[in-house]
Amino acid sequence: MNLDYIIPNNWSILEEGFDPDQVKASESLFSIGNGAMGQRANFEEHYSGPTFQGSYIAGVYYPDKTRVGWWKNGYPEYFAKVLNAPSWIGIDINVNNEQLDLFTCKKVENFGRELNMKEGWLSRRFKVTLKNNLELQIETKRFLSLGLDEVGAIEYAVTPLNSNVDLVITPYIDAGITNEDSNWDDAFWNISNLTVENNQAFIEAQTMKTNFHTCTFMQSECFINNQNIGLQPQVEKTDNKISFIYKTSINQNETFTIHKFGGYTVDRDHNKNELVEAAKSTLSKATTAGFAQLLENQKQAWAKIWDMADITIEGDVKAQQGIRFNIFHLNQTYSGTDATLNIGPKGFTGEKYGGSTYWDTEAYCIPFYMATKDQEVARNLLTYRYKHLEKAIENAEKLGFKNGAALYPMVTMNGEECHNEWEITFEEIHRNGAIAFAIFNYYRYTGDFSYIPEMGLEVLIGIARFWHQRANFSTNKNKYVILGVTGPNEYENNVNNNWYTNYIAKWCIDYTLETIEKVKEGHSNDFERISGKTKISHEELALWKKVADNMYFPYSEEENVYLQQDGFLDKELITVADLDQSQRPINQKWSWDRILRSPYIKQADLLQGMYFFEDKFTTEELERHFDFYEPFTVHESSLSPCVHSIQAAKLDRMDQAYTFYLRTSRLDLDDYNHEVHEGLHITSMAGTWMSIVEGFGGMRVKNDTLSFEPKIPNQWEGYSFKVNFRHQIITVSVSQNETQFILEGDKDLTIYVDGKEVSISPNNRVTV
Structure with missing residues (x-):
């Protein structure tokens, strides 16, 4: 696999060209989430090639019985597994009786995928030639709403390029799914009810053993050249799947678009007997707003997050892309509003580590959430x-x-x-x-x-x-x-x-x-x-x-x-x-x-x-121990480079600090550990944030006071970050020549910069 296929960009993760060998890695890298649920970047349409399907609901898990060769007293009875939840993203495309499948079609051209981190959406575009020589232009966009966190939205557009066509589009919800990571291949889900009502579909299912009740839902609308055509579907039901089958004819160069809304209601948030009603209410809000308005709301919600959490880096696109990728996924994984949830090492991007809570939260994540929220x-x-x-x-x-x-x-x-x-x-x-x-x-x-x-x-x-x-x-x-x-x-x-x-x-x-x-x-x-x-x-x-x-x-x-x-x-x-x-x-x-x-x-x-x-x-003690132990360190844990970057910066070893920073910030983007197909390293991403704020920025709390010792790598022209310190927001901007501080708040604040006392007052720029 080409490990350098992600195109450097300040605000987006970009992939150009279709390579089946990169599909699983991209499914991890382009994952989306909203704190309540998340999903790997699986294709909406059928794909017969190697893929790792994954949709996850926050807090919903299964106690998979421990599998060991020899039982020891004290062994836990089970290993908790985040569950691959019923999927709502599927949209099968059939054109003149030929199924769209990027793995088996004749040709894929101009394939591009974008994860827009600034606005919080995922898109694809490509031209495809099917086995029957039909040429199609496909454009998709999807996101998981931050404002309506039980719902996600998909826009899927099909344009025939060389013929008029008969089109069959089949959006579906499917509870017949399995976990990639399972000890005994148990069935994790019990499907209790499948219902269809007014172009809305619902699958009620509960987890075995833990008995979480969920409702997976969907609703769709169809358009030709942006005009709603009021198309009514045929309904097809099996034991674990509901499909809506839309049939129409479209002319060459006309565009058929489907808007699909789907998601989950869960008994963590609702009465278990009212999940379908809750789903109807959520769908009503989503469809009333419509795809375009929901997307606009999404952009505004992410703008608010970035206003506080962003770190800017001038003069180094790979470093900038890396830190924003880390901050983006941290905010997709955990919103902080629910004290019964925590942060799993893979977040919503894979099943390794069971999706559970580790000591990573306390050691690495809390500083990020304290300072950016x-x-x-x-x-x-x-x-x-x-x-x-x-x-x-x-x-x-x-x-x-x-x-x-x-x-x-x-x-x-x-x-x-x-x-x-x-x-x-x-x-x-x-x-x-x-x-x-x-x-x-x-x-x-x-x-x-x-x-x-x-x-x-x-x-x-x-x-x-x-x-x-x-x-x-x-x-x-x-x-x-x-x-x-x-x-x-x-x-x-x-x-x-x-x-x-x-x-x-x-x-x-x-x-x-x-x-x-x-x-x-x-x-x-x-x-x-x-x-x-x-x-x-x-x-x-x-x-x-x-x-x-x-x-x-x-x-x-x-x-x-x-x-x-x-x-x-x-x-x-x-x-x-x-x-x-x-x-x-x-x-x-x-x-x-x-x-x-x-x-x-x-x-x-x-x-x-x-x-x-x-x-x-003392700094001398740190230096002695760093010089002794770092040469034996293979950094094969995602949690390793960030700590070493912070300490190298403290020791004024800026080239080393920069190398460690790039490794922690681009650990997944450049797949240093050859395992990105399994999911991303979410908790270490908070360590990446620390490597800039505590490493290069030198931020500490000393004697109840905020303190900075700013440094800057030679590779950068400047960088800036914000921290929320005791309800006052400080913007720190570091260039090769000076550091500037701006305070948002209602009272003066005394800080220390390189050991010297500095007083900053609201909305005044102080240069050191």
Whole structure:
């Protein structure tokens, strides 16, 4: 597959020329979503070539029974799977008894596809010669409405170029679908009802086991040369599909257009017995507005998002396209209005990772949503974890922990652990620390302490209890150790004293103790309620402190660095530069045994800790550890380049920072990891945003104040971004010579730029 087929453009993802080998990759790259649902960029018309069909509804999943060779105590019963939902996009095209199929037709010319990120729509255009020598011009446009988030709209236009034709157009909804990713090939859906009424079709179906009730719906209108022809369809029903068959004749060079509206109503939002009525109401709003007005509304909704979230880059189209692609998909995936939803690593673009929530949300996504939306959005993500606290306590109990210790799941839909690789499920316990860090980070950035007495402190207590019980005292080291873990570097399993895990465990306990005192002093009623509920005592807190104060951190005097884990120096320390490039990526070329014995690091591990807790280490310490560990890092996790870009920028290594930035921003567009056909890397896209704002922009919150240390790659003429800091919006514009700040708000703000105090006042430009 040609990995460089996406055409550089500031605002669009563009593909020119039809190549069946690129179809699955394009289906991922051109995916669309609106927070409530999403879909891969599958063709509307029939396609018989290799394709990965995917339509997904937010929050709807199936507990696919765990499949492992040998069952171990504590294994989750299931792996949650985001479900391929019934499809509403299908429109079969038949011309003079010949089916339109790009895989089997005689010729495809002038094929072009555009994902317009500025306005939020997907289009295709092509000229096709069918087997019967008919030539057609096809133009399509579709979008998932942000304003009416249960509905999507398609405009599909057919123009015969060399003959008058008999045309049969068949829009349909189809619940006879399967998941690409399934353990046992179970049926995931039970279809309960198919109904047709007034040119509207409805399929009611519910998921097996989880019993989510859904209604998939559609309605269509037909036009010739933009005139509505009031065409009435024949209706065809099978056990799982409803088709509307429209037949007409059109002359050469006339254009037949169908407007199709479709989507889902779900019992997460409506009474399960009223889903068809809700669908009728949604269709009424959509058809009353019409395709053109809905599209105009879509453009305005995206303009509002971009006004706050956009990052501009001057002089580097590939870098500009990359960051907008990342910001676009983050906004397509999660809108922030529903505290029962979260952000899956693939979003709505594929089924890998089950579509579930990982620690990525707390470590990478919350900063993006805090700064580009209202802080309520980030608070909702924290509320999501609070609502799952009881499940986190249950998860810990299943592994033998007690007294309210909480272990948040590595992978979850509803708070239960549903990841079934033991080295991740049982050992990648550092995820607990990311959740505590997000609480700290939220308060540090927003200044909103209210979440902590309301919800956060209970979460912190559960996490601190887990770390206290998970550490054990080593008489040999005369320190507390944490054994048998997997750190962020998943290329080392079952290691002892992973530095990052030990460090974040100590930090969590210290932060929880400090927060308990703060709540006790300032929110006595909340403290009484929480202490009564959790039954914390002075004796227990003293035991926690003993563990935190005496935590062991492996260190090499010879290398003058902390060790990623006890046995790191026992490895054959061959750097990535000396690794045969034909062996890359090692996760696709090597056995797991060989990977585990190698020194190669999948993503920032010890350096992840130095990113989170930067203020605890000197720049010289960061530089020493960066120089030691980055040469062993293969960056085969999507979460790796962004952290390294931020740290390289801090160390004034701008060429390296720029290279890492391009890798994180174009990870999917350039398919660095040779897996884009499986879906996009949504959560790491937030890390891309951080690599500009925190990396090049040097944004931090220090001593309750916003601080910047702006830098700019030589490849750029300038860049700018906005952040919403405590309800005041700051625009930061950096050029090769200066940095400018503009404040939107109603009061002055003091910031620090390169360590110096700068006062900015509303609507005045300040140049540094």
